[in-house]
Amino acid sequence: MLGISRHRRSGALLLALLPLAGCRTLSPEGSFYEVADTVQVRLGKEISWDAGQFVDPSVRATIGNLLAQPLTAETAVQIALLNNRDLQAVYADLGIAQANLVQTGLWRNPIIDGAVTFPTSGSGPTDYTFNIALKLIDILYIPLRKRVAESQLEEAKFQVTAQVMAVAAQTYLAFIDYLSQRQRVGVLSQAVKSAIATVESGKALRRAGNITDYDYEIEVAQQVQVAAELARAQTSAAQAREQVNRLMGLTGLQTQWRSADRLPSVPAHDPPTSTIERRAIQGSVDLALARQRIITTGRKYRVVNITSLLPKLDAGGELERDEGEREAGPIFAAEIPLFDWGQARRASARMEILREREEFTALAVRIRSLARLQRAKLLSARQTALYYANTVVPQSQRLLDAAERQFNASQIGVFQLLQAKERQIRAGQEYVTALTTYWRERARLAQILSGKLPDEADGSGGTIAVSTAQSVSGD
Numbered sequence: 001m002l003g004i005s006r007h008r009r010s011g012a013l014l015l016a017l018l019p020l021a022g023c024r025t026l027s028p029e030g031s032f033y034e035v036a037d038t039v040q041v042r043l044g045k046e047i048s049w050d051a052g053q054f055v056d057p058s059v060r061a062t063i064g065n066l067l068a069q070p071l072t073a074e075t076a077v078q079i080a081l082l083n084n085r086d087l088q089a090v091y092a093d094l095g096i097a098q099a100n101l102v103q104t105g106l107w108r109n110p111i112i113d114g115a116v117t118f119p120t121s122g123s124g125p126t127d128y129t130f131n132i133a134l135k136l137i138d139i140l141y142i143p144l145r146k147r148v149a150e151s152q153l154e155e156a157k158f159q160v161t162a163q164v165m166a167v168a169a170q171t172y173l174a175f176i177d178y179l180s181q182r183q184r185v186g187v188l189s190q191a192v193k194s195a196i197a198t199v200e201s202g203k204a205l206r207r208a209g210n211i212t213d214y215d216y217e218i219e220v221a222q223q224v225q226v227a228a229e230l231a232r233a234q235t236s237a238a239q240a241r242e243q244v245n246r247l248m249g250l251t252g253l254q255t256q257w258r259s260a261d262r263l264p265s266v267p268a269h270d271p272p273t274s275t276i277e278r279r280a281i282q283g284s285v286d287l288a289l290a291r292q293r294i295i296t297t298g299r300k301y302r303v304v305n306i307t308s309l310l311p312k313l314d315a316g317g318e319l320e321r322d323e324g325e326r327e328a329g330p331i332f333a334a335e336i337p338l339f340d341w342g343q344a345r346r347a348s349a350r351m352e353i354l355r356e357r358e359e360f361t362a363l364a365v366r367i368r369s370l371a372r373l374q375r376a377k378l379l380s381a382r383q384t385a386l387y388y389a390n391t392v393v394p395q396s397q398r399l400l401d402a403a404e405r406q407f408n409a410s411q412i413g414v415f416q417l418l419q420a421k422e423r424q425i426r427a428g429q430e431y432v433t434a435l436t437t438y439w440r441e442r443a444r445l446a447q448i449l450s451g452k453l454p455d456e457a458d459g460s461g462g463t464i465a466v467s468t469a470q471s472v473s474g475d
Helices: 008-021 029-043 057-068 073-083 085-090 092-104 136-207 213-248 276-282 285-307 343-408 414-450
Strands: 111-117 127-135 313-322 325-334
Touching (some): 073 085, 073 213, 085 092, 085 136, 136 285, 136 414, 213 414, 285 343
């Protein structure tokens, strides 16, 4: 109970109680370092937070060194984790959760009120009344509320970790898409060169009277069509590159990075998946976040349960002078839970715990199912990509070679030759699609094993589909 503020003894008592009001650091650095350690373990990547200050020179140097070399999906992910501005904004959530934790440990400020009355006639004394009160019950509930805030801080760590992994996944996927478009441009560029050569050859044949004007115009039409497809592919490649630039947070001369022109071939082996369900469950950040939410809700229920017994208790002191006489003494105010004794709030909290418990179980079932499904999809994508690489593409090339020989021997016409060329171009593009699908599915599996469900799997409606290949190859 605080005494009267004007008394020296009461002022000393207030100063003595101030340390008990709680003093906890507002710095979120410790929480960020914990997230950074988790990311290092799960993805093998570093993250950095400038906290609104200038970018660390060592971080700038690292980004510069990575950009000086031909980029890969792995190095693009590392740059994004160091330089993505959306992530820099997300890290502020750690500071907010840390500040909320500090706030719960602080006493509420005392409330002072008073009145001064003057005589309306004569020269009587001026009377006054001053009260100072402290919400005593809030002090008693501080430990309970701090436990809730501590659990919410843990939630924030899991949420930030999940979002870091999501950005890594987005960047990896965007880079795969970019390489896919580059490879598609390469296929169509070769097709355009071949079409130009065919048209030039057709001119000579037409002058010699070996082909008709109609056959020649068919050749020209194919050249125009392939050139249009190439232009569209080049536009798609430029768009895919800019998506990578945005995720990496690059501007100006930084956007002039180099990379390979095509996707890697299908590797000899995929990561082992015999224990995929167990590993997906054990490493799931989504599941850990759901578990932490249950803990938070349980602690909130305890706060509701206890505070329902004594919702309000204020205590303090009063100083009054009435007709020249001074009086002082303690005051208090308490809320009696006569009508509302918290039954509805407790029932609501219990239902929240039940709901989150069932959501946790449902999430675990979904993770297991997605892990099994992803294993099957990766196997199918691998078989399809290998079939195109080993069978479809070589066969289409052999067919084209045979058609060209027969055309040169005047055994088939221009139309049959152009059909063989169209089939060869289509086979090349379909192979790029199959190869892209393989790397997407492989990356999805990596993301699930590293602990983060793809966004299209967890219902958030995004386009995240991949994580780093290191998470797969490092199995």
